[in-house]
Amino acid sequence: xxPLSNTGWQQYKPEGIDDLAFLAQENVPVYVQVNISxxxxxxxxxxxxxxxxxxxxDAAGHDRPFVEPADIDSLPVKRFxxxxxxxxxxxxxxxxxxxxxxxxxxxxxxxxxxxxxxxxNTGKDGRGREIREYSDVRIHDLERVEFKSAILIDxxxxxxxxxxxxxxxxxxxxxxxxxxxxxxxxxxxxxxVAELYVDAQDxxxxxxxxxxxxxxxxxxxxxxxxxxxxxLMFQAAWLLNEKKEPIDPKKWLTSEAAKxxxxxxxxxxxxxxxxxxxxxxRAHGSGDRGLLQTSGLAGWDEGAKYTFPFASGWLSFVFALxxxxxxQSQTEPSPPLVDLAKKxxxxxxxxxxxxxxxxxxxxxxxxxxxxPELRSFVRALRRRWRPVIGIDKRRKNARER
Numbered sequence: 001x002x003p004l005s006n007t008g009w010q011q012y013k014p015e016g017i018d019d020l021a022f023l024a025q026e027n028v029p030v031y032v033q034v035n036i037s038x039x040x041x042x043x044x045x046x047x048x049x050x051x052x053x054x055x056x057x058d059a060a061g062h063d064r065p066f067v068e069p070a071d072i073d074s075l076p077v078k079r080f081x082x083x084x085x086x087x088x089x090x091x092x093x094x095x096x097x098x099x100x101x102x103x104x105x106x107x108x109x110x111x112x113x114x115x116x117x118x119x120x121n122t123g124k125d126g127r128g129r130e131i132r133e134y135s136d137v138r139i140h141d142l143e144r145v146e147f148k149s150a151i152l153i154d155x156x157x158x159x160x161x162x163x164x165x166x167x168x169x170x171x172x173x174x175x176x177x178x179x180x181x182x183x184x185x186x187x188x189x190x191x192x193v194a195e196l197y198v199d200a201q202d203x204x205x206x207x208x209x210x211x212x213x214x215x216x217x218x219x220x221x222x223x224x225x226x227x228x229x230x231x232l233m234f235q236a237a238w239l240l241n242e243k244k245e246p247i248d249p250k251k252w253l254t255s256e257a258a259k260x261x262x263x264x265x266x267x268x269x270x271x272x273x274x275x276x277x278x279x280x281x282r283a284h285g286s287g288d289r290g291l292l293q294t295s296g297l298a299g300w301d302e303g304a305k306y307t308f309p310f311a312s313g314w315l316s317f318v319f320a321l322x323x324x325x326x327x328q329s330q331t332e333p334s335p336p337l338v339d340l341a342k343k344x345x346x347x348x349x350x351x352x353x354x355x356x357x358x359x360x361x362x363x364x365x366x367x368x369x370x371x372p373e374l375r376s377f378v379r380a381l382r383r384r385w386r387p388v389i390g391i392d393k394r395r396k397n398a399r400e401r
Contacts, residue, residue, distance in 0.1 A: 001086065002203055004030065004196035009203045024094050026209070028202045031086040032106070032152070033195040040153040042181045043081040078181075080153075086197060087150055097188055106188045108150040152186040221319065223326040228262040229272060229360035230322045233315065234308075236276040241310035249273035266365060266390060271356035275315045290348045290383075292317060297324060297343060317347055322361045329362065337362060338370050341388065342377055351386035358388075365389070 002009070004019060013022045023030055034041055089097065090109035097106070122131045161178045168176045208218045224231045232253050239245040239252070250273040257264060264272060274280065292313050297320055306320040321343055328335050340362055344354045354374075355366050366374075366389050378385045 001031065001033075001197045002200050003194065004198060005193055009198070009206060020094070020097050023198065023206075026206055028198055028206050030089050030094060030097075031197045031199070032089065032108070032191055033197055034085050034087060034152070035195060036155075038155055039186060040155045040158060040181075041081045041084045041087065041150055042153050042185075043079055043084075043147040043150045045077045045079070045147045047075055047077045076148075080181075081145070081147065081150065084145060084150070087152070090149065093188065105185050106152065106191075108152075109148070151182065152191075153181050154184045154186050157184045221323055221326070223322060226326065226363070227322055227361060228257065228260050229264060229268065230318065232256050232260070232262075233272050233276055233360075234311070234319065236273075237278075237308070237311045237315060240276060241278045249276040264360075266356065266359060267352070268356035268359050271353045272360065274353070275312070275318060278310070278312055280312045280314055293347050295346075297321060297347070314349075318357060318361075321347075321357075325361050337364055337366060338373055338377075341366060341370070341374055345374065345378055345383075346381065350383075352388060352390065354388040355390075 010019070013019065017025075020030065087108035090107045093106040093108070125131055158181065161184070165176060165178050168174065204218075219231060219234055235256070236247065236249050236252055239247055240249060250269060253264065253269055253272055253276075257269075294317060297317070306316050306323070308316060308319075311319070321340070324343075325340055328339075337358065341354055341358045344357055349357065359365050368389065371387075371389070374388060375385050
């Protein structure tokens with residue numbers, strides 16, 4: 001389950017439209033997380049009746065059970081469902097809430113998500129009731145529970161009403177009665193946004209649907225904004241190799257980058273366009289580069305996370321490395337840029353493509369002061385050194401060897 005306030009899915013929402021209105025438009029169910037300190041769940045169910053059996057003798061005189069047909073096979077039942085942790089908004093409430101949450105008394109339909117709450121009895125309160133300490137609930141332990149509909153009840157108001165009724169009876173003043181549970185229902189504007197959730201699988205389906213509608217592949221990483229060049233390489237590869245669109249990678253990358261307000265720098269677009277192609281020729285330009293070496297990147301073997309049928313192993317490794325750098329660069333202190341370049345060099349990337357990919361992933365360029373350390377690193381790997389950054393022709397004497 002993902003909080004509605006999570007920004008991961010909101011990048012697929014058009015500007016100017018409310019979250020709930022957009023999700024309702026896309027048929028994505030929204031759930032309310034039940035706050036057990038404030039809410040009770042009151043369910044309306046249809047409970048099936050057991051077949052009525054009567055004894056009857058057959059023609060041979062043997063007794064056999066006879067199932068008597070009944071016009072009614074179930075009865076409506078109302079009860080508190082104390083194990084429900086997430087409730088799905090009914091279509092009616094969803095539609096109302098998409099316009100305004102004010103004064104909407106929500107109903108819930110289609111069932112909810114539940115798990116038996118494991119608790120420890122830590123004693124009794126002043127009124128003799130159990131004091132329960134509940135264990136943490138793990139999302140993957142939840143299971144679906146079915147009911148016809150349900151409402152949220154104000155737990156404190158209901159408890160106060162019960163106490164008042166009991167006190168009257170204990171004082172010998174008779175049973176004053178009390179309002180039905182529906183009287184204590186909670187309006188949606190009393191439910192904080194922090195308690196609204198969507199299912200992670202529904203979000204993934206939403207992303208795929210929106211991106212397909214926009215002519216884009218489903219980008220599985222959260223660094224689109226920080227690494228627009230890598231994102232565009234993914235989309236270009238998807239269009240060229242999956243959708244079989246006859247695009248010119250370099251022209252397409254240039255055009256789409258402009259739409260994002262991004263510009264490829266330092267001829268990095270040449271490298272980006274090269275790695276978009278499935279039939280990537282690693283021998284082009286400067287001889288055999290060797291096979292891709294992935295042992296230097298933890299997490300590469302995480303199954304399908306970094307494997308795409310429309311991307312070469314080299315491009316898939318770039319995505320994995322971008323994912324790794326997206327995490328590492330947020331740590332304190334963040335690793336030096338040469339660490340990123342070394343990952344590329346160890347994997348058998350070489351020459352200017354190392355500088356270009358380092359720039360596309362990090363947004364920063366390698367400097368001439370980084371060259372000695374990188375050259376020593378390559379020599380330690382017993383490989384040929386190729387310059388990783390551009391040469392200033394006005395300073396030929398400073399050419400790297």
